Amino acid sequence: MTIAIIRFGGSNCDRDTYIALEHLGFDSEIVWHEDGLPDDTSGIILPGGFSYGDYLRAGAMAAHSPIMDEVRHASDDGTPILGICNGAQVCCEARLTPGAFTINERARFQCEHVNIRVETTDSPWTANLEVGDVLEIPIAHAEGRFEADDETLNRLTADDRILFRYCTADGEVTDEANPNGSRDNIAGLLGRHPHVAVMMPHPERATLPDLGLTDGQGILTGVAESLTV
Amino acid sequence: MGQYTATLTVRLKAGVLDPEAKTTERALGRLGFEVDELRRADRFEIDLEADSASNAADRVDEMAERLLANPTIHDYAVEIEER
Numbered sequence: 001m002t003i004a005i006i007r008f009g010g011s012n013c014d015r016d017t018y019i020a021l022e023h024l025g026f027d028s029e030i031v032w033h034e035d036g037l038p039d040d041t042s043g044i045i046l047p048g049g050f051s052y053g054d055y056l057r058a059g060a061m062a063a064h065s066p067i068m069d070e071v072r073h074a075s076d077d078g079t080p081i082l083g084i085c086n087g088a089q090v091c092c093e094a095r096l097t098p099g100a101f102t103i104n105e106r107a108r109f110q111c112e113h114v115n116i117r118v119e120t121t122d123s124p125w126t127a128n129l130e131v132g133d134v135l136e137i138p139i140a141h142a143e144g145r146f147e148a149d150d151e152t153l154n155r156l157t158a159d160d161r162i163l164f165r166y167c168t169a170d171g172e173v174t175d176e177a178n179p180n181g182s183r184d185n186i187a188g189l190l191g192r193h194p195h196v197a198v199m200m201p202h203p204e205r206a207t208l209p210d211l212g213l214t215d216g217q218g219i220l221t222g223v224a225e226s227l228t229v
Numbered sequence: 230m231g232q233y234t235a236t237l238t239v240r241l242k243a244g245v246l247d248p249e250a251k252t253t254e255r256a257l258g259r260l261g262f263e264v265d266e267l268r269r270a271d272r273f274e275i276d277l278e279a280d281s282a283s284n285a286a287d288r289v290d291e292m293a294e295r296l297l298a299n300p301t302i303h304d305y306a307v308e309i310e311e312r
Contacts, residue, residue: 056296056297057299060296060299064295064296092301093299098301099301100299100301100302102245102302103247103248103249104248105246105248106248107248107249107251107252145246147245147301147302148301149301152301181246181248
């Protein structure tokens, strides 16, 4: 039983994720994308970074690596999957999750702490949290502005698939609290299956107490009970 | 088999914000150019062999749908020329 952390050429948060999971007591393994998923994969994380130098669009190249077919099958089999930052971009490009993460409204790379509000707990990744909880977590991206058409957005809302929204420290969802111009302040969302989640903020950077923030722990530990054997 | 050059133009759908285009527009303004609006697009030139021009266009359509464009945010247009 292991959480597979998929490394593409240009991933750079794979080791951070490994260390965060180790700190929380999970077995995990960094897997080179060409080697395929380990047989005992019980959860999958697509980490942050700049796979393939963000050529074409962030995540576009990695989304077509053959390992993504395995990820798709695993998602249909109930394996919890989390795409973080570049991993979120990869999942949207691979159409595991709807919409797209594209260039920030202010057209620059942003590395800062943000607040996000939990919008649903109908996912293993937020099962340990409460709706309305506010988490302080870092972002580090240039292409994090969530875009989706009205129909997609309405469907996400109706199906309770919006996972996190950017908010103030008090949990208010405002334009000022939206760091990148994401539609409806969306910072994270769920795929067709609620166990497939993507988010632009980095929970693995808010897990080790030595690094200051620990609000990411609840996201990573939430999955423990849902890990398939 | 004929030899063709396909030109694929990928642009953001109307209404999708393009921060790079806005920034570029402002930079032109600083240089003294008066611009009503600037739009930006990616252009791919693809040499390929196909049975016919329409077959070549179909293949480039598929390339756009599967990789070169993101249908969530992009529109695209394909032009085919014999080479």
